[in-house]
Amino acid sequence: MINARDRQAKKLAEEQKRTSELEQKLRDLNKGIQSVQLKARTEKEQKSEREDRVITLTNKIRQLEIQLADRTAKSDINSDLVKKMESDAQNMLQEMNKLKQSNLDLGRQNDELRATCKSLDEELGHVRNALEKKTSTSKQAMTDLLNNYKESEKNSVERAA
Known part of the structure; x- marks a missing residue:
């Protein structure tokens, strides 16, 4: 019986050791999961920030395109005015x-x-x-x-x- 008890004790010790190792592995895995979750959250936040920046930059680009179109139109008008003024000046010079x-x-x-x-x-x-x-x-x-x-x-x- 002692032998059986020793075996049982030895088995119990091995099981406890194994349980302890599994618990350690579980803790390590939980830490890994938390690390991955934290990393995933950080990446989500970064992605969200990037998307916000993309939206902001897209809006800014649209505004700049509108300003460019306005300035191009004004430049065309000014160019036409300059041509007309040059023509008028030439006519006045001839006169x-x-x-x-x-x-x-x-x-x-x-x-x-x-x-x-x-x-x-x-x-x-x-x-x-x-x-x-x-x-x-x-x-x-x-x-x-x-x-x-x-x-x-x-x-x-x-x-x-």
């Missing part, structure tokens, strides 16, 4: 050149008219001098004629008397 040429032509005409006016003034001065001479000569001739007539009358009256 200004035409007016400048017209002004030069009018200046030449003015110079020609001044020269003509000066020539006519000189001619008028000569004509006036000639007319004054003729007037003076005519007055002198009339005075001489009148004096001759008076003298002739006087002589005629004296002869008759």
Whole structure:
């Protein structure tokens, strides 16, 4: 019986040792499971954070695309305005050149008219001098004629008397 008891005790000790080893393995496995669960939670949280960042970045990209479209439209409008302004400036420059040429032509005409006016003034001065001479000569001739007539009358009256 002692032998059976020793065997039973030995079996019990082995079973206890085995139970102890299994409990240790169970604890190790539980630690591993907890570690894997913690890792899984961490990965889930990281995935969630990444998804949130992706959503945020996607929204930001959409906003930037909208801003780009707006700025592109504004740039196109500004480009059209610049082209129109350049065209208007070119037209104004051509108009200004035409007016400048017209002004030069009018200046030449003015110079020609001044020269003509000066020539006519000189001619008028000569004509006036000639007319004054003729007037003076005519007055002198009339005075001489009148004096001759008076003298002739006087002589005629004296002869008759």
